[in-house]
Amino acid sequence: MAIISAPGHRIQLIAGVLFTAIPLWLLAWHFRVRTPLFVSRHIPHHNAWTIDRETFIQEWMDNQIGNEPNNSAISFLCRQPNIKWQPDVVLDLDDANGGIGNVRGNIFDFLGLAILSGSSIVLPSFQSRSSTDLSALWNGKIPFSTFFDEDHFIATFAAACPKMTIYKPKGNHSLPPPLHNRYGMPSMRQDLYPDTRDTEKPNTPSAAVKDLQSWILAQPDRDPKNITLISVGRTLWEGLDTRSLPPAVRRDFGSSLRLIPEVRRLAALVTYNLALTHHLHDIDPRLPYYPSSFLGAHLRTENDAKNAGWLENATPSAHADFDGQTDAYLSQAVERNLQIIYVASGNISEISKFAKKASLLHNITVTHKTALLSPTDLSTLQALSWDQQGLVDYEVLRRSSSFAGYAKSSFAFNIAITRNEFVDWNRESLRLKPGDRRREDLAFDDGVSRIWGRFEWQEERMLRGAWP
């Protein structure tokens, strides 16, 4: 009290209040006025320090991509008048595979075809990765619910796309065996194949639908009196051009593939403990991301990345190996003035190396999920598969203040694309010109995420083909 009454200190106090209040006010104004994602009024002191653990987890889990689920945005796709619904045609995605980035890509391409052709589907399954050899991606089919919230998916489509029946792979139904031939969808991405524009088979959604219909009629083993079950080969980011659709459709279609509650709960816990352990006070569980708390980094240097040749520092893909990636991520943390880095990596010794380097060079603290869970929660985490454990990171990184990843990884790129939905739409250069923000050594930078290095094949496909 005595100190505050001294005139000099009073001025400091007022200045302090102003300096704190003005940016907060600007921030609140920015998000409420410009970003319709903020459904509730943002009360600054709502965070891990002021609410209890279960409330934090619940509020965190209630938030998917920042918005309330809006099924009318998905029904925008399903209610297009030119869709001819054909309940007797059932599509089954045959060979989705890889980590979350690729599997999402495979499933959304498939769903786009199913909706536009008015077909029904078998709930998609995908190949599992071997637990002993991470490079072995063909280890037997695993169910949808390994990654995704099945109830949420089915409820979403039942409400928004009632004419599309979803069969469970081993459900209580008698689907006939699939046709002998497997169907391969032509790309719908005219932007990738402009040369086909004036040909008989342009790469457009309607041409893909026509292609499927004439393919079905040409199958000798088709029984016109029964359901036709068709195995569909996977495609990757060759489906709908996401940027040709309204943001609400993009966001809500994307959030139909919500991760399983076990994973999301662990991610909420990790975030809660991160806030308490490292004294972070702007982690409000209701926000889609936290403006000034931590850098989220995806360190992609595990052995399978090495085996795939991803870590070779050849131009044009710089920032490739351990030093390349960590130098880039540290420079980003310093630039954004973030003292804490949350790192995702499947290799604990790589994490320790990064932590030593960050502390030595910049006095930056590096933390990760296993350091942030209690023994009980840790054993829940360790009971999950390698890819499922990675999903916990996916969820935590998605809400980081600034995100840093490596171009070869579709996991990282997909996080950046999802986060791009939080960016003020007036500043969204991506929507106008996908290539604008790229640099020789930088695949993506929208102010909230940076993807270091280059991988043009993937960039071209993901920028407009991957769903948030």
Ligand SMILES: *[C@@H]1O[C@H](CO)[C@@H](O)[C@H](O)[C@H]1NC(C)=O
């Ligand atoms: C939901 O999406 C529809 C269609 O895009 C839009 O008209 C409506 O305003 C959205 N509702 C909310 C609450 O965002």
Ligand SMILES: *[C@@H]1O[C@H](CO)[C@@H](O)[C@H](O)[C@H]1NC(C)=O
């Ligand atoms: C399977 O479905 C049929 C009709 O839809 C129903 O009569 C039967 O009880 C179901 N069986 C099981 C095991 O759920």
Ligand SMILES: *[C@@H]1O[C@H](CO)[C@@H](O)[C@H](O)[C@H]1NC(C)=O
């Ligand atoms: C359709 O195929 C299933 C499975 O092969 C068979 O049980 C059913 O009798 C067939 N229905 C018709 C109408 O042919």
Ligand SMILES: *[C@@H]1O[C@H](CO)[C@@H](O)[C@H](O)[C@H]1NC(C)=O
């Ligand atoms: C983890 O990284 C270390 C080097 O830091 C390497 O020796 C080891 O083989 C890697 N293990 C896996 C599973 O990636």
Ligand SMILES: *[C@@H]1O[C@H](CO)[C@@H](O)[C@H](O)[C@H]1NC(C)=O
């Ligand atoms: C390093 O950071 C910590 C807190 O983040 C601080 O307490 C400490 O003084 C810093 N050390 C140096 C050498 O800057």
